[in-house]
Amino acid sequence: MTSENASSVEITALGKYYNSFHALKNINLSIPAGKVTCLIGPSGSGKSTLLRCINFLEEYQEGAVEIDGQVIGLESVGGRKMSARRLREMRRSIGMVFQQFNLWPHMTAQQNVAEALVQVQGLSKAEAARKAAAALQKVGLGDKTESFPNRLSGGQQQRVAIARAVAMEPKLMLFDEPTSALDPELVGEVLTVIKDLASEGMTMVIVTHEMGFAAHVADQVAFLEAGELVSCAPPAEIFRNPSDARIKAFLETYHARNQF
């Protein structure tokens, strides 16, 4: 399942605890290369936690997350923690976009994008600046390269954050509710950018509350509740013909909330 520029992810028997709280319970999920997987579910169900286990921002205690057959974070399934150096190497090919953007406020848009190109990939400053400008161009911010984050709208900030991740040429992109912190009128511009990226064949995992977007762009939708993976199926099945009562109930609340 490994293609040249897209990773596949295999999650097996994944268990995660916050102290004694069992946040993820025996999660089994295949994320095929080049496909878009959306994670949905009620608040507190463990979507962010699952996403953050994929790049080991959260440590897990049971099972494994494998990226292209390589366990991330551990030396082997159930083994010792892998070296920090090796983890950094694996993270280089995994991009992440956060709900709160997490742009660095003391750097311009272009510096935000160029920073890791220089510090992690070892590009020259000039080469990094060129690549950063191109990445910003791609998300429609070619004229904002010199702007500091606090001079940008939320939608623009999130697009800078996407450019920052994409400029590293990751094989896997993780999005944690990329539009939840945005004013409604700014959601569209960010979703458009994500949709464009998806069409390029990058593997993507997207936690989202935008059901319309998930139905439209996802190849598969995974529904979580209370730390359990209830179902993972094509969007048509989840949204039109949900097999599980919990999914039905969730979607009903969602529709009720979005009716007016």
Add this chain to the structure above:
Amino acid sequence: MFSWSTIVENLPYLLQATRFTLLVSGLGMGLGLVMGIVLCVARLSPIRWISRIAALYVSFFRGVPLLVQLLLAYYFLPSVGIDIPPLWAAVCSIGLCAAAYIAEILRGALIAVPHGQAEAAAALGMHPFTIWKRILIPQALKISMPSLVNELIMLVKVSSLVSAVGIVELTRMSQSISAATFRPLEIYIAAAAIYLVINLALAGLGQALEKRLDY
């Protein structure tokens, strides 16, 4: 009668001594800043014994009066065969003490930097050292700029203590001239004015720097 001529005649000596005031406080601040950053990072280290040592350092240097530290350095170092000129002993004392305060100032500022800042960098595969250097410390320095300028102003004033180890800085010089001329009022007014000018300049410089760092 207030004697302006006393001030004018002695101004060159006062200014001469002011150079030491500036030298001791300036170098002390430089050393304090470098040491303070190191100390702050150590204090926040996940490795217990490193953070304990840093905490102990801070307790000692904040808990013992600077004058006592200066005298300790002045008498202690030669007694163990370390022979450094009093000026450097003074700079080191001031710097090591300032480091304790600066470390705490920076620690407070670092706590104000959202966790997501380092997380975004870590997710890109950045080395922890790089994250400190490029992401966290620059932001902490900006947040704490007003307190750091304040610390520098404190150091300029506190530098008068180094006269205790024989360095003739502005305060010490003022004492000598007062004794020789029997004109303490004029001389101390002049000294006060010099301190005031220095510190007003530093405050202004700090404000300009804050503006420049504004984003």
